[in-house]
Each structure stands twice: as structure tokens, then as C-alpha cells.
Amino acid sequence: MAMEWSESLVSLCREMIRRPSLSGQEKEMADFVEQRMIELGFDSVERDHYGNVSGRIVLGSGGRRILFEGHMDHVDIVDPSKWTHDPFGAEVVDGRIYGRATSDMKGNLAASIMAAALIKKEKADLNGEIIVAGSVHEECFEGVASEAIGKRWNPDCVVIGEASSLNLKRGQRGRAEVVLETYGKSAHSSNPEVGLNAVKAMVPLLSAIENEFEPKEQPVLGKGILELTDIISSPYPGASVVPERCRVTYDRRLLVGETDTEVLAQIQKIIDEEKGRNPQLKANVSLAVGRETCYTGDSIEATRYAPGWLFPEDNWFVAAAMRGLREAGLNPELSHYAFCTNGSYYAGKAGIPTIGFGGSLESLAHVVDEYIEIDQLEKACLGYMGIIRSVLG
Incomplete structure (x- = not known):
């Protein structure tokens, strides 16, 4: 594992944690994500009316388009006095980064941004497009802001970067x-x-x-x-x-x-x-x-209904992602999320082949002293790179 990119990844994650981004207040986080994507060599970066940020990388002669999506918003800190680590301090202690949204889900958004940039730098024989999107308002409306991302990019497959303990999730209620x-x-x-x-x-x-x-x-x-x-x-x-x-x-x-x-x-x-x-x-x-109102000033409104979804084990993307993860040196189990995610739009409404994959424990979402282990963060990045190679190779 290249320590050079590992240190850059940890730094990227910590900088995200230091920028509070409650639903509807993601602007500073969005500005940072946009700037870092540009610095890391993404071919283009843009925003939509809701304030979602999308970065695009084109490989070879183009081809399949894979979308990595992670939400930029997080839940509030109910009682800061209960935290032993500053919720927005991004402290590193015993191999863990502490702070609100480390696990849910800025860590994995950072890992997917870094993975896309590293793949471009590799100059491997791949053909296709990578889109990495930071979405808004997920904590209020699963899948609503995602519809704007999905309709903009029409991806062939989607990775939702929610924590999965590095296992592959093929569905959710x-x-x-x-x-x-x-x-x-x-x-x-x-x-x-x-x-x-x-x-x-x-x-x-x-x-x-x-x-x-x-x-x-x-x-x-x-x-x-x-x-x-x-x-x-x-x-x-x-x-x-x-x-x-x-x-x-x-x-x-x-x-x-x-x-x-x-x-x-x-x-x-x-x-x-x-x-x-x-x-x-x-x-x-x-x-x-x-x-609700987005940081852009636009309204976001929806009926609170987000459908369930489940793909068979032999679905082409589930199989390709599993192969890519194993080739990256990981040993994922196949399972499903217990909670609802933005996959409700991509898979549940649009029918796009979708999986969930990310570092950290699902149980760390929304808790006091939330953290992500650096080892999990690094392996999530390796896993994303493996999925890209498998799908676009």
C-alpha cells in the first residue's frame, strides 16, 4: 500500500470533517469537494440546482459510466458535552479519525474521490467514465437529490459509499x-x-x-x-x-x-x-x-417514500464488483443494508444496477464519538479502485 496516497487520503477525510455540513448547509463542504476534485485532476467538475457536486474522469476511448455517490450532509450534534473528541476536530487517535460524519459518510466519499484520481494517474488500459458525486440532503430525503445526479449522468452502474464493513451490499429495505x-x-x-x-x-x-x-x-x-x-x-x-x-x-x-x-x-x-x-x-x-431549502436557495420537496431494492447475486455488476474487490485483496461477504440509502432512487426507482460498499461499521452512523478506522478508509479506497478496474477493464 502506497503510504503517499494514504496520507493524502487521511488528510482529505480530516479536512472534510472540519467543515460542518448539516442538511441545507453543505456549501462550505461542497466548495471544498469541488476544489479538491479540480486539484486532483478530474476532467470536469460541476454542480446542479440542489448543490450536488459531480466530478468526471474519462478513461481511454470512453465506455461504461460508473457513478460513486456519497452524501455530504450529516445529522446534528445533539449534546457536544457527551463527546470525548471534538465532533469537528478530526482528531487521530489509535488509528482512528474521530468526528461527525467520519463513518456516515465523508470518509468513504473521500476514499472514492481519491480512488478515481489514483486510477486516472495509473494510466491503466481502461475505457469508460468515472463520476464521483457528493450529494445533499440525504439525511432528510433518501434518493431525492440523487435523482438530479442520476438524470444528469445516466450511469450504467452505481456504488453507494455507505459504511458496509468492506462487505458488498446488494440491496436494502x-x-x-x-x-x-x-x-x-x-x-x-x-x-x-x-x-x-x-x-x-x-x-x-x-x-x-x-x-x-x-x-x-x-x-x-x-x-x-x-x-x-x-x-x-x-x-x-x-x-x-x-x-x-x-x-x-x-x-x-x-x-x-x-x-x-x-x-x-x-x-x-x-x-x-x-x-x-x-x-x-x-x-x-x-x-x-x-x-426543505438547499444551500443554493432552491427548494427540495418530496413525498417521504423510498422503495426497497435487491439485485441477484449473478447480476453483472454485483459479480463484477465482487471480482474487483477480491482482486484488490479484500474478502467481502455478500449482504444487504438494514437501513435506507440513496440507492432507493438509483436502484429502486431508476432500476440501475447498484451496490453499497464502504469502510467502517454500519452501527457507527449518528453516534456519539463517531469514527472511522484509517485501515478501513484505506481499504475502501483500494476496493473502489478494484471495482473501477473490474467494470472498465
């Missing part, structure tokens, strides 16, 4: 945010009979959903999930007021093929059955809609 609302009639709580309590209308409905919802199951991805994550009445606080509205949010984890229409129909069926038992029930189910 999807995610939907389901909103259930019941409606009543407001009244003074000293005279409740003239009103209709929306919370009391919600309670039997929640019980019915708990008892009657049957998740589908698939051999690889397991069971779908429907988990209640919050409940709130309106008005709130309801001082001496019978609530006229109650809103519940469910986190719905999706299997391959579960559509937004199907997700809503499952709950609507239970609502309709409950209405048969309680004709007064007024209820509605929908998917949540998210709206």
Missing part, C-alpha cells in the same frame, strides 16, 4: 413515512358530550392496525415493518379543550415491490373496517411530504 389522522369536534372539556374527541377515535384504530396489519416477508430482506413513532393532538396543549384532531406517524420499512399505493391501501382497508364498527369515525391516511 425501503422506507415510507405514513401519516394517520382522525378528526373530531372541539368542545370545552367540562362539556365533552357536545364535542367529539379525536384522540378517543384514534385509540381503537391504532389497536386495530396493531392487530390486523400483516407485514410481508422476503427471504433476504426479512419482514416489512410498521412502527408508530409519534402521536400528537390538536390543539396542543389542550387546556380544557376536547381535541378536534389527532395525528400519528408510522415508520414503514418496505420490501422490494411494495409501492406507495399499496402502503396506503393496507391502512385504508383497516380504516374502512373500523368505520363499519364506528360510523362516526373520520380518518385519513397519507404519506408525509417533506420540504
